Amino acid sequence: MxxxxxxxxxxxxxxxxxxxxxxxxxxxxxxxxxxxxxxxxxxxxxxxxxxxxxxxxxxxxxxxxxxxxxxxxxxxxxxxxxxxxxxxxxxxxxxxxxxxxxxxxxxxxxxxxxxxxxxxxxxxxxxxxxxxxxxxxxxxxxxxxxxxxxxxxxxxxxxxxxxxxxxxGADVPESTAEPEQPTGRDGDISLDEAVAALAAARRPLVWAGGGATAAGAGELVARVAERLGAPVLTSYGGRGLLAPDSPCLVPLPPHAPEAGALWDDADVVLVVGSDLDAMNTQGFRQPRPPRLIAIDLAEPVTYPPDVWVQADAAVALRGVLATLPEEPRPAWWARPDGRSAYAGPEVDFLEAFESALPPDAVVVADMCIPGYWYAAFGKVAAARGLAYPVGWGTLGFGFPASLGAALSGRPTVALVGDGGFLYACGDLATAAQERLPVTVVLVDDGGYGMLRYDFTRRDEEPLGCDLGSPDFVALARSFGVPARRVTVDELGAAVADGLASGGPSLLVLEAAYTPPLTTSPRWYRARG
Incomplete structure (x- = not known):
């Protein structure tokens, strides 16, 4: 039995x-x-x-x-x-x-x-x-x-x-009966009010988030935006829904003033599967648009909508497409230049890092300055291509989460800092024993760089930010994980080699970067 x-x-x-x-x-x-x-x-x-x-x-x-x-x-x-x-x-x-x-x-x-x-x-x-x-x-x-x-x-x-x-350990009868499968929301969804508002909008904007990702609705989001002539802003959960070169995609996070201006100018915002949470809206400082339409299974609460379509994102967007005029509207907005306006060593790092990433790659970013930059300004080429702990902001997420992502069948890179990596460095043993195909890019700035920035921007002496760290290369090798130090110029080729190896590897880049605009000390929207 x-x-x-x-x-x-x-x-x-x-x-x-x-x-x-x-x-x-x-x-x-x-x-x-x-x-x-x-x-x-x-x-x-x-x-x-x-x-x-x-x-x-x-x-x-x-x-x-x-x-x-x-x-x-x-x-x-x-x-x-x-x-x-x-x-x-x-x-x-x-x-x-x-x-x-x-x-x-x-x-x-x-x-x-x-x-x-x-x-x-x-x-x-x-x-x-x-x-x-x-x-x-x-x-x-x-x-x-x-x-x-x-x-x-x-x-x-x-x-x-x-x-x-x-x-x-107890004996149980052979399991045969399957529990009843829970059913989704029944009944037809009403789209009339939402479609009427979108049709009447002069400057519509689409904001897409994790609910659109969960529904596999990236192509539908793009088609709706094309019909409306609307820009698409994505939350962290929505990164990769649209290809980086999509003409509808705003190639900046909403924290960048050029992207935020599009939200401010919109007369109707269509929010697809997003909580509009504090981290994406600069502490809820984004002004509420004149008219807000939400497509989500859970009722939005942070920005109560004028129209709530309680439905799966893909189901609702198909209904919207079936009702909107088929002729695309001309775009009312000009596409921002993207991260070129923020050129510096941080963008140089992103260019080198991305040069080796296949289109289906998954980057698991930790709460560290390089992770902030990639989550905000990285060119995420496919849905589910970014895993980022923006919900709780749990430092130490990147490396252990990448061990699971590595078994997805997609090329996987962990982007971590020296402080957060030490939370779970013992699981280098897991990566080695299980032969997990993950390449870890560890940017070592000698401590908690974000906290150091918080002190220095106030002209204060940093406290508790500088860390005594091990020799990360020697540490990884002691677990049987190939490791080496690299420069930014060597980073792309080293990442490519790591991904090609089919097993774990660790790359250590010694560098210190300034946080991007997506971190709360640098939010441009002032409190009202």
Whole structure:
């Protein structure tokens, strides 16, 4: 008779999972025993936070469900920060943790059982779409499938599943019945008011975000913009929806004054799948347009729309295209020159870095100055081509998330700083052991460059910003990962070599850069 651990793995197979990340512990070994022969690649990492970040990176690069497995108590707690990042960025991640044996649990009391907490699930409630606790072994299969489908249902976000450890080893009946598939929103959507406003607009603008990415709606966004003669601004979640040379794409972030002016001049803004959050709107300082239309499954709250079309972005945009006149309007706007106006060592770095990136590459950028520059001004050539922790802003995201993205089948580069890389540098062992095809570009400025900038711009002496770091090349090589130092002139060829190797590699560039306009000390919009 199969065990609860086998029921868990069978449920993951039923969800179409091919890759999972985790760390074994005494409480979850019955789950680990069930993976061999399942067809699911289980990647063992060196820290539970890495498991959740890698699951997030995999989900962002593929659009599929990311899975992280942890053990009880501190193992689960280690995954919370990474789960919060997935939550803030609408990433579909299933976090599966064990709890102490059900026979040891006493409601409302702490008994000192190994790894016990009084409410482990409480760690995850603020950072998940739902918390699912399994009480009986025969529930495992159905509840895991339900949780995975819930994570993937729009709007996508993480779901936490908790299973007492003794249930994983218990005998359960063979799982045959499939839980009911949750259905989407029923009924026809009404587009009349939205289309009428767009048709009457003289200066329409389209803002596209992560919801458009999740819906695979990049081509539809471009076609609607062409019909309207409208510019397209993209949030961080929308990078790569339109090709860098698309005539509709504004080749600058909305934080650049030239791009912000287009928002200010628009008489109607069509927002497709975006929260219009603080990081993209300079702390909500963008003025509300005269008329705002939102296409999103969740009701927008930061900029309440005049018209809300509650629908999947692709479905709604197809309806808009079917109703708008087929003759494209002339553009009312002039395309900005792009990042050439910001030429300097930072743009030189971007040019060198991008020179080796294939069109389908995924760049996983950390919260570091080079990552800020690429996320804002990089030429992201394909949807899901940028993974960036703008939601929670979790430093240390870049390298561990890239381990998951590397298993997407797309060329993967992690862009990190020296400070953030040290959060998870132990998982160089994972990259080497699993032969993960990721090239890490580490820009070493000797510390926390963004914090150093915050001090110096106020003519203050930096405190706590300068770091004693290891020899990163020697560190990587000690794990069996090829590594070398490069100059900017050598960077492109070195990245190309790393990607061609089919395994992990680390490139160290010693350089210090100034933050771009997308960082809050440099936002141009003043508080009203």
């Amino acid at each position: 199969p065990t609860g651990g086998r029921a868990l793995v069978d449920a993951l197979r039923g969800l179409g999972v091919e890759t999972a990340f985790g760390l074994p512990g005494v409480h979850n070994l019955d789950a680990w025993r069930a993976f061999p022969g399942s067809g699911i690649r289980l990647v063992g990492v060196r820290h539970e936070q890495t498991a959740a970040y890698a699951a997030d990176g995999y989900a962002r690069a593929t659009g599929r469900l990311g899975v992280a497995l942890t053990t009880t108590g501190p193992g689960a707690a280690n995954a919370v920060a990474a789960t919060g990042e997935a939550w803030a960025c609408h990433s579909p991640v299933l976090v599966i943790a064990t709890d102490i044996p059900s026979t040891d649990r006493r409601a409302g009391g702490y008994r000192g059982v190994l790894h016990e907490t009084t409410d482990q699930a409480g760690f995850f409630r603020p950072v998940t779409k739902a918390v699912v606790r399994v009480d009986r072994a025969e529930q495992i299969h159905a509840e895991v499938i339900r949780a995975g489908r819930l994570a993937m249902a729009a709007p996508r976000r993480p779901v936490y599943v908790e299973i007492p450890t003794d249930l994983l």
